[in-house]
Amino acid sequence: MQKPTIMPNPNTTEHADGLTPAYTNHLSRRDSLKLLAALAASAMLPALAGCEPTPAAKTASGTTSAEHWPELKLQPITAKGYGKDPNLIMPPEAPWPLTLTAAQLSLVALLSDIIVPQEGQSPSASAVQVPTVIDEWVSAPYPSQQRDRLTILSALAWLDDEAALRFAKPFTALGTTQQLAIIDDIAYDNEQTPQQFQRIVKAFARLRNLVLAAYFCTPEGIKDIGYLGNVPIAGAYPGPTPEAYSHLNKTLTELGLSDFAYPVS
Amino acid sequence: MKDFAYDVLVVGSGAGGAMAAYELTRQGHKVLLLEAGRNYDPKTETPMFRPNSAAPLMGTSTPDKDFGFYDSTVDGGWQVPNEPYTTAEGSDFLWWRARMLGGRTNHWGRYSLRFSEHDFKGKSRDGLGADWPFNYDDIAPWYDKTEALVGVCGTNTGLDDMPPSPEGVLQPPPAPRVPELLIAAAAKKHGITAVPMHRAVLTKPLDNRAACFYATPCGHGCSIGAAFQTTTSLLPMAQATGNLRIITDAMVKAVTVDAQGKVTGISYIDKKTTTEQQLSAKVVILAASACESARILLNSKSDSHPNGLANSSGQVGRNLMDSTGAGLSALVPALMDRPRYNEDGHTANHLFIPWWGHKAQANKELDFPRGYHFELGGRFGEPGAYVSGNLQGYGTSLKQQVRAHYGSYVSFALRGEMLPNEHCYMDIDPQVTDKWGIPVARFHWKWSEHELKQVEHGLKTAKAILETMGATVNELPSAEDAIRKGGEIIHEVGTTRMGSSSKDSVTNQWGQSWDCPNLFVMDGGVFASNPHKNCTLTIMTLAMRNSAWLADQLTAGKL
Numbered sequence: 001m002q003k004p005t006i007m008p009n010p011n012t013t014e015h016a017d018g019l020t021p022a023y024t025n026h027l028s029r030r031d032s033l034k035l036l037a038a039l040a041a042s043a044m045l046p047a048l049a050g051c052e053p054t055p056a057a058k059t060a061s062g063t064t065s066a067e068h069w070p071e072l073k074l075q076p077i078t079a080k081g082y083g084k085d086p087n088l089i090m091p092p093e094a095p096w097p098l099t100l101t102a103a104q105l106s107l108v109a110l111l112s113d114i115i116v117p118q119e120g121q122s123p124s125a126s127a128v129q130v131p132t133v134i135d136e137w138v139s140a141p142y143p144s145q146q147r148d149r150l151t152i153l154s155a156l157a158w159l160d161d162e163a164a165l166r167f168a169k170p171f172t173a174l175g176t177t178q179q180l181a182i183i184d185d186i187a188y189d190n191e192q193t194p195q196q197f198q199r200i201v202k203a204f205a206r207l208r209n210l211v212l213a214a215y216f217c218t219p220e221g222i223k224d225i226g227y228l229g230n231v232p233i234a235g236a237y238p239g240p241t242p243e244a245y246s247h248l249n250k251t252l253t254e255l256g257l258s259d260f261a262y263p264v265s
Numbered sequence: 266m267k268d269f270a271y272d273v274l275v276v277g278s279g280a281g282g283a284m285a286a287y288e289l290t291r292q293g294h295k296v297l298l299l300e301a302g303r304n305y306d307p308k309t310e311t312p313m314f315r316p317n318s319a320a321p322l323m324g325t326s327t328p329d330k331d332f333g334f335y336d337s338t339v340d341g342g343w344q345v346p347n348e349p350y351t352t353a354e355g356s357d358f359l360w361w362r363a364r365m366l367g368g369r370t371n372h373w374g375r376y377s378l379r380f381s382e383h384d385f386k387g388k389s390r391d392g393l394g395a396d397w398p399f400n401y402d403d404i405a406p407w408y409d410k411t412e413a414l415v416g417v418c419g420t421n422t423g424l425d426d427m428p429p430s431p432e433g434v435l436q437p438p439p440a441p442r443v444p445e446l447l448i449a450a451a452a453k454k455h456g457i458t459a460v461p462m463h464r465a466v467l468t469k470p471l472d473n474r475a476a477c478f479y480a481t482p483c484g485h486g487c488s489i490g491a492a493f494q495t496t497t498s499l500l501p502m503a504q505a506t507g508n509l510r511i512i513t514d515a516m517v518k519a520v521t522v523d524a525q526g527k528v529t530g531i532s533y534i535d536k537k538t539t540t541e542q543q544l545s546a547k548v549v550i551l552a553a554s555a556c557e558s559a560r561i562l563l564n565s566k567s568d569s570h571p572n573g574l575a576n577s578s579g580q581v582g583r584n585l586m587d588s589t590g591a592g593l594s595a596l597v598p599a600l601m602d603r604p605r606y607n608e609d610g611h612t613a614n615h616l617f618i619p620w621w622g623h624k625a626q627a628n629k630e631l632d633f634p635r636g637y638h639f640e641l642g643g644r645f646g647e648p649g650a651y652v653s654g655n656l657q658g659y660g661t662s663l664k665q666q667v668r669a670h671y672g673s674y675v676s677f678a679l680r681g682e683m684l685p686n687e688h689c690y691m692d693i694d695p696q697v698t699d700k701w702g703i704p705v706a707r708f709h710w711k712w713s714e715h716e717l718k719q720v721e722h723g724l725k726t727a728k729a730i731l732e733t734m735g736a737t738v739n740e741l742p743s744a745e746d747a748i749r750k751g752g753e754i755i756h757e758v759g760t761t762r763m764g765s766s767s768k769d770s771v772t773n774q775w776g777q778s779w780d781c782p783n784l785f786v787m788d789g790g791v792f793a794s795n796p797h798k799n800c801t802l803t804i805m806t807l808a809m810r811n812s813a814w815l816a817d818q819l820t821a822g823k824l
Contacts, residue, residue, distance in 0.1 A: 088312040229609035232478035239440030260453035
């Protein structure tokens with residue numbers, strides 16, 4: 001798997017992207033070309049049929065678009081699952097064929113590293129194969145993963161549509177500031193979220209959760225989050241550390257529960 | 266099996282069947298045991314220490330593995346390939362099955378709470394359901410023996426919902442962890458007591474089983490034998506006597522009878538050759554699980570037993586009960602960003618909340634008749650396929666949100682007693698057969714007001730405790746929305762209930778069918794009621810007691 005080297009950082013200057021995803025092929029396989037053309041045209045119009053006009057918020061590097069959504073028509077995954085009696089000791093390395101295109105995978109890798117960049121001793125998401133896990137997830141034949149497949153592939157397509165509308169380039173070809181201008185608009189779900197981003201905000205949140213889960217599952221992620229289990233203990237289970245008890249006692253005091261504390265020997 | 270002169274044929278290798286085989290072979294009786302699933306060896310097949318990252322989809326649940334990739338269940342879950350079940354129109358019911366040696370004991374929760382006199386005599390108290398045909402004192406010594414054999418950790422709490430075990434029977438419970446200690450204090454403020462859960466998990470070595478080393482979820486199975494399952498305990502112990510033979514991949518179709526209606530043996534499908542085989546036996550014990558045993562009986566029709574075998578009362582398949590189930594969880598801000606330590610423990614709750622409402626119910630202060638308990642959740646669990654928290658943004662600030670939320674959610678899982686009702690039962694689907702040509706079970710289900718009011722009470726109580734911990738709890742769902750589906754708690758019992766009269770029960774107190782003296786049932790089907798305390802310990806206890814009685818009958822030549 002190709003690993004992008006982009007380190008998203010608001011302070012970096014825009015730079016030419018080294019990735020060359022097969023973007024034309026990617027677009028040609030979707031049904032959204034006509035929609036994209038319509039959107040590009042309508043961006044100059046005050047209103048699009050079916051959409052309320054929204055005030056165009058200026059950002060540092062582009063104008064937000066009107067509401068749009070790539071209505072993908074995906075072929076169902078027909079691969080078999082791992083079955084009801086898989087080998088649990090040696091799980092299947094490749095339980096079903098991966099389906100993301102090179103371009104999609106590159107975009108997933110880029111987004112994964114925006115979501116989980118390198119931080120101190122902790123590597124970035126793409127450095128620990130998170131994009132491969134996402135590919136496995138969206139390529140799985142199970143109903144829940146097939147729903148996520150539509151959500152995530154739609155999010156990927158939306159990002160390219162949005163990038164095209166704002167900057168006339170695919171997302172991976174944008175500079176970091178431009179990329180983050182778009183991500184800043186879709187990474188927060190609150191009362192201020194503009195109408196035209198509400199759908200993509202939820203789709204991005206699903207991708208974000210998967211990226212985080214895949215990251216924190218890895219040995220590096222486990223270290224980062226501080227999970228200390230899955231090691232054998234000889235003798236009795238030791239229970240909380242003195243530091244943990246001290247935090248508990250402080251909490252009990254703050255909540256007015258000290259008099260009701262469970263007796264700990 | 267011509268070289269093996271067995272007396273007793275046992276159907277099923279789970280909690281009931283393996284215990285029956287253990288007790289009978291221990292007393293010198295030869296037993297042939299049939300298991301519908303494949304052979305299974307926890308010593309070589311259990312994914313000990315395997316991380317979620319090594320499993321497909323980060324180990325998450327799928328229709329192939331309903332409880333996650335590493336769950337030990339083989340060829341089962343909510344669906345068994347090519348062995349369907351149906352539900353009547355308007356009924357929701359889920360039926361968990363396994364097709365493996367040891368059955369569902371390979372993955373069960375290991376919660377092991379004794380029923381009490383209060384539990385056995387509910388009808389005498391409130392007029393609902395059915396009493397059991399014995400008293401607590403009759404079964405207490407068998408609970409003692411079963412707990413000692415199985416290995417149960419916990420303490421005698423002195424609470425009215427928890428009958429004590431004799432000194433030295435229970436093994437020490439593991440130390441409680443921070444979220445449990447916080448819940449315990451908050452509950453205490455409401456006058457509700459949390460105590461150590463009783464679990465069939467060794468904290469000291471027993472026989473050739475090792476003590477728990479506090480890693481790897483018990484539901485994956487346990488290669489070291491610390492978490493009880495029949496495949497590392499009762500079955501090898503019974504085999505060591507030389508008195509047990511096991512046939513796996515043997516799907517029992519029917520119990521056979523002679524022209525006079527006397528039980529002569531069974532017919533089964535050998536799944537490997539897909540051929541039907543006959544076995545004769547002096548005594549047949551059904552322990553295939555409550556609904557599978559009832560299915561076999563209902564499918565064993567003959568001229569002498571036109572409504573199915575052992576069904577002169579019409580009660581086979583009736584009185585189907587599960588536990589009530591509902592859950593409530595919330596973020597506890599005080600638990601955010603707390604100091605890390607290893608909170609795996611024995612991988613389930615160390616503390617739980619037993620039913621505290623005996624007096625309130627006696628005083629008619631509650632609008633539902635039977636009790637429930639809370640299993641408590643919340644710890645630094647192994648990261649998996651989902652990350653909790655109202656997460657926003659991206660980058661290092663996002664990661665910090667994830668770290669802050671880690672281990673800060675707690676949950677209350679309600680498990681309560683339901684009462685039998687006329688709408689909850691199973692019968693045989695007249696249209697559908699499985700791959701082997703055997704007519705399948707059809708389920709009918711409707712919760713009553715008793716269960717819904719109980720769940721409503723539980724949700725309100727959990728909310729009050731959570732708020733005392735500083736949590737914000739959203740508006741509660743209605744009980745109808747909150748209660749889990751029938752069967753979903755996997756405590757289905759009652760379909761061949763025992764009683765003191767052949768008119769309204771299927772077996773006597775020994776699990777012996779009223780209609781056929783050489784036919785026994787030793788699974789959860791014989792339960793006369795379904796107390797909130799998880800059925801497996803009592804299934805095993807009854808199987809031990811009733812097999813000991815059967816052994817005496819055999820020795821005395823009475824069967």
